[in-house]
Amino acid sequence: MSLDFDVTIDSEEEEDPIEDSDTVANIQEVFRQKFFIDFQECATLKKKYITHAASSNDYSKIAIGIGNEMQVYDFTSTGLSKYIGKNEFGQFSHPVSGVKFFNNDPNLVMASTISGEIHMYDLRSFKKVFMFEDDTEILVKPVNCFDVNANDRLICAGTDELKNEVYLLFFDIRERRLMGGFFESHQEEITDVKFHPTDPDSLASGSTDGLINIFDCKQESEDDALLHSLNTCDSINKLKWHQDNKLSCITNTNDLHLYDIDSQDLLKKWERSEITESMKRKSVVDCNIIDCHNIGTEMMFVATSNYNKGECIRSIKFNEKSLDPLANITGNNQIIRASLYNEKDNVYLTFGEGAIISVWKEGMSSDNGTSSKQMKEESSVKKKMKKKANPY
Known part of the structure; x- marks a missing residue:
């Protein structure tokens, strides 16, 4: 099922039609790092x-x-x-619900x-190596999300x-x-599963039922595995x-929770209004958390405002005590659905409803706020979008 741009709800139609804008006069005094489009x-x-x-x-390869x-x-x-593959490489009869590389083999x-x-x-x-599915019953179990564990031996998929x-x-x-x-630990659709990045047997799952479950996958029974x-x-x-x-947990109401799994404590909860305040924006209903990332031992999230085609993207560092402004990412022109962060090169990537992949690097702007390379790339993207033939 393909998605249409007309489905997007403009901020003027939201329950709180506030014209979103910055709450401070000089945003660069608050967000010291400034990122511009490097290419799209x-x-x-x-x-x-x-x-x-x-x-x-x-980060040698990206999948969408x-x-x-x-x-x-x-x-x-x-x-x-x-990658231009043969034999219908990457083409499916149903919508994609997740993508993932192996941890130890980028191919x-x-x-x-x-x-x-x-x-x-x-x-x-360019060949399909295998297709995993639960074929033990006639009924198809729709996969909402999946992950691969740290040693690339185990897949966990969460279903609707x-x-x-x-x-x-x-x-x-391998086999x-x-x-x-x-099938007993959650009562509603499973929205995310994440294996621990270094412990191949530790798994976290989240659901619309509100539960985060932590499992030890070495155990054979569900009762023993649920920690x-x-x-x-x-x-x-x-x-x-x-x-x-x-x-960290991002909720469907755009709150952010931080837990200590060892102690099982909720270290901090930030409501959407607090996230909006940390972004230095006015309209709560327009501001959304896209994803959380790591910067060394520190934590960061990317958040956007959907107002005016998603022009505002900002990143915020967080810990159990505070939300601290990090980067202002300028020049966006699509509603963002996903983000990645390349810590080694300090590069952000965003993906969204305009079907555009944007790569952002820190740097200086020209007087009009747009780098020459950014203007060149934006112009190139607009030209591509006017063509009727597929550019690939």
């Missing part, structure tokens, strides 16, 4: 959203989920180069679809609700088989592991 890539000329994005651990398709790009300092990439399939590709041959049950499905990558599943169950009293959107076994 238009993923398609069709009206489709980029809904999912992932990078290889070395856009409608019924996964696209993969080589990522260098000079731009993005799309192996996977995409899940809502039809319950997880497709694994080898980029060296099916006949009043939801599932965490586990697949053995190419379904190992089994958990902790944290009630957020909200609907969960995204999870992220951080240093010292901290876990």
Whole structure:
């Protein structure tokens, strides 16, 4: 099912039609780092959203989920180069629900679809290596999200609700088989699963039922595997592991929670209004958290305002005590759906409803606030979007 731009709700139609703008006169005095577009890539000329994005651990490759398709790009300092595969590479009959690279091999990439399939590709041959699915029953278990553990041996997929049950499905990558599943720990659709970045047996799952469950995947039974169950009293959107076994949670109401998994304590909760205040913006209903990222031992999130086609993107550092302004990212012209952060090169990547991949680097602007390279790339993207032929 392709998504249409007309579905987007303008901020004027929201319940609180406040014209969003900055709350401080000089935003650069607050956000000391300033990022500009280094280059952009238009993923398609069709009206489709980029809904999912992932990078290889070395950031040499980027994968996106856009409608019924996964696209993969080589990522260098000079731009993005799309993989043009054969035999319908990355083409599916149903919408993509997640993309993920292997942790230890950037040439192996996977995409899940809502039809319950997880497709694994080898980029060296452009071939589909295998398709994982739960074929033990006639009923298809729609996959909402999935992840690969730290040693690339295990896949966990979270499903939508099916006949009043939801599932965490586990697949053995080496043996190419379904190992089994958990179906008692969540009561509503599972929205995110995240393996611990260094402990291959530790898994966090989140659901619209408000629960974050922590599992030890070495255990054979679900009762033994479930270590902790944290009630957020909200609907969960995204999870992220951080240093010292901290876990952040973005809710579907755009609140941010930070937990200490060892002690099972809620360290801090920030409501959407507090996130908006940290961004130095006026309209709460326009401001959204896109994703959380790591900067060394510190934590950061990317947030946007959807007002005026998403022109405002900002990043905020956070800990259990405070929200601290980090970067102002200027020149955006699409509603953002996903973000990545390359810590080594201090580069942000954003993906959104204009089907554009934007790469942002810190630097100086010209007098009109737009770098010459940025203007060149924006012009190039606009030219591409006017063409009727597919540029690829």
